[in-house]
Amino acid sequence: MAILIAYLLYALLLTLLLALRGLGRRVPRPSGAKAAEPARVLIIGATGGTGRCLVAQALDRGHEVTALVRDASKLAIEHPRLRIMKGDVLDAASVDAAVRGQDAVVSALGHKRFLGPSSILSEGTRNVIAAMETHGVGRLVCETSLGIGSTAGRMGLQYTLFVLPVILPFHFYDKTRQERLIAASSLDWVIVRPAALTDDQGRGECRSGQDIGSFVTTAKIARADVARFMLDQLAESSNLGSAIGICS
Numbered sequence: 001m002a003i004l005i006a007y008l009l010y011a012l013l014l015t016l017l018l019a020l021r022g023l024g025r026r027v028p029r030p031s032g033a034k035a036a037e038p039a040r041v042l043i044i045g046a047t048g049g050t051g052r053c054l055v056a057q058a059l060d061r062g063h064e065v066t067a068l069v070r071d072a073s074k075l076a077i078e079h080p081r082l083r084i085m086k087g088d089v090l091d092a093a094s095v096d097a098a099v100r101g102q103d104a105v106v107s108a109l110g111h112k113r114f115l116g117p118s119s120i121l122s123e124g125t126r127n128v129i130a131a132m133e134t135h136g137v138g139r140l141v142c143e144t145s146l147g148i149g150s151t152a153g154r155m156g157l158q159y160t161l162f163v164l165p166v167i168l169p170f171h172f173y174d175k176t177r178q179e180r181l182i183a184a185s186s187l188d189w190v191i192v193r194p195a196a197l198t199d200d201q202g203r204g205e206c207r208s209g210q211d212i213g214s215f216v217t218t219a220k221i222a223r224a225d226v227a228r229f230m231l232d233q234l235a236e237s238s239n240l241g242s243a244i245g246i247c248s
């Protein structure tokens, strides 16, 4: 019984930590006006689940796409408007080279090194922000997750009481650092916080806002819909400077 109480206390304290460390409710910067659609877009995390959807959809929308990848063989897309650059977000020089000449950056960076402290998300994002500021690339759209900052607890009880405390505490703590770095930057940024991801076919629409998700059940969203929403943010100004939750 004492162990169970200690565990529940730990899970609740973690939720509190993620709430306090992640970004709170932010008022989006003014101007609901549409921005000019950027032509050249760098996609980070392009070989991942969301990243592959981003690449395919960005090409469909007519963007000139650069994919920063560690292993080009993982990206089985060929297209005249797709440039694949080998690099690593933890290598500032390769990030700098990929960011130079872009109009916008979309990041679906993630990893599976869950067991133990890690700073891949925050350190990688730090390099991206530095390169964007150096080269005057204004807009960053970055995927983090529901469950942090103003959406703490909103991935549902299964995540709050099991998945986050047992599997993802370090991963999610690093996401809070990632969000803080973005918010402290001079960029035109939008943080997109999806619910649990699926590889289902997208619905072509999703719900978005600060009160998305549920404290009880696990909300979900298809990666294809996350990618669509993220790419919409390239020409949308109404969510600038805010972390916005999305789910089906």
Ligand SMILES: NC(=O)c1ccc[n+]([C@@H]2O[C@H](COP(=O)([O-])OP(=O)(O)OC[C@H]3O[C@@H](n4cnc5c(N)ncnc54)[C@H](OP(=O)(O)O)[C@@H]3O)[C@@H](O)[C@H]2O)c1
Binding pocket: 044, 045, 046, 047, 048, 049, 050, 051, 068, 069, 070, 071, 074, 087, 088, 089, 090, 108, 109, 110, 111, 112, 120, 124, 143, 144, 145, 146, 194, 195, 196, 197, 198, 223
């Ligand atoms: N799974 C969920 O239910 C869920 C829910 C909410 C939010 N999220 C978050 O959403 C994001 C995307 O998740 P996902 O499952 O769609 O993607 P994913 O399959 O985890 O892909 C992550 C991408 O990041 C890349 N990456 C990792 N380390 C890198 C490095 N050092 N340099 C360059 N690229 C690197 C990976 O490259 P490699 O292919 O080379 O490894 C891959 O392309 C993640 O941040 C995840 O935590 C996930």
